[in-house]
Amino acid sequence: MTAADLLAISRYVMPALPLHPAKLGFLFGTRHGVDEFCRETYGLWQRGMFERLLISGGATAGQSRPEAEVIAERLVDMGMPASILILESQATNTGENVILGRRMVAQHMNLGSIDSVLAIGKVCAMRRYLMTLARYWPEVSVAACAINYFGQPAERWHEHAEFRARVLNEFHKIPLYLQQDFLRELDGHGPYPLIAAAP
Numbered sequence: 001m002t003a004a005d006l007l008a009i010s011r012y013v014m015p016a017l018p019l020h021p022a023k024l025g026f027l028f029g030t031r032h033g034v035d036e037f038c039r040e041t042y043g044l045w046q047r048g049m050f051e052r053l054l055i056s057g058g059a060t061a062g063q064s065r066p067e068a069e070v071i072a073e074r075l076v077d078m079g080m081p082a083s084i085l086i087l088e089s090q091a092t093n094t095g096e097n098v099i100l101g102r103r104m105v106a107q108h109m110n111l112g113s114i115d116s117v118l119a120i121g122k123v124c125a126m127r128r129y130l131m132t133l134a135r136y137w138p139e140v141s142v143a144a145c146a147i148n149y150f151g152q153p154a155e156r157w158h159e160h161a162e163f164r165a166r167v168l169n170e171f172h173k174i175p176l177y178l179q180q181d182f183l184r185e186l187d188g189h190g191p192y193p194l195i196a197a198a199p
Helices: 003-013 034-046 067-078 094-106 123-136 154-159 161-179
Strands: 022-028 050-056 085-088 116-122 141-147
Touching (some): 034 116
Parallel strands (some): 022 050, 116 141
16 A cells, blocks of 8 residues: 555544543443553543543453443542443444443433533544444534554554554445445545555
8 A cells, every 4th residue: 555545544544533522421442452541531531521421332352341341440440430420331333332322321311411422432443433423423513532552653553563454444344334324424524535455
């Protein structure tokens, strides 16, 4: 791939959205980089970037404890009040994160009062998170905090084996998810780039 190809993939898969305060923080569950996720999310809370925090993630990858519980426990240990947390512990994919997470939020808050969401998730999957929110929760404005746990600057993603594999995996599967209506494209962001070869 050319340098232009790499840049096009990077801009598409890892779009830059402004970070600003939101009514609700939405942390997409993970088994990777949990320490980095928790440190960054705790810092966002300290800065007043969200009022309540939804953590969505089930028992994935053969683990017995849901991702949401593992992350919530770590955040409470750091000093975040348990009272602001909303846990969704059944989701096993990003669509379920949003669908089931939204339902869980509705049990704790008036959905009509939520006009903004701060999406917190893996840098390599941020486009998919945002496109899933656009599909299943389109009425909210969305800010984003992308967590990079690879120890490699995002602009050099292609030089790190795992980072590269994850970015390219995201890039290749998004068109299929769009065809299946699991995602919606993002207003104001460029279309899927046509790359001659992206192994």
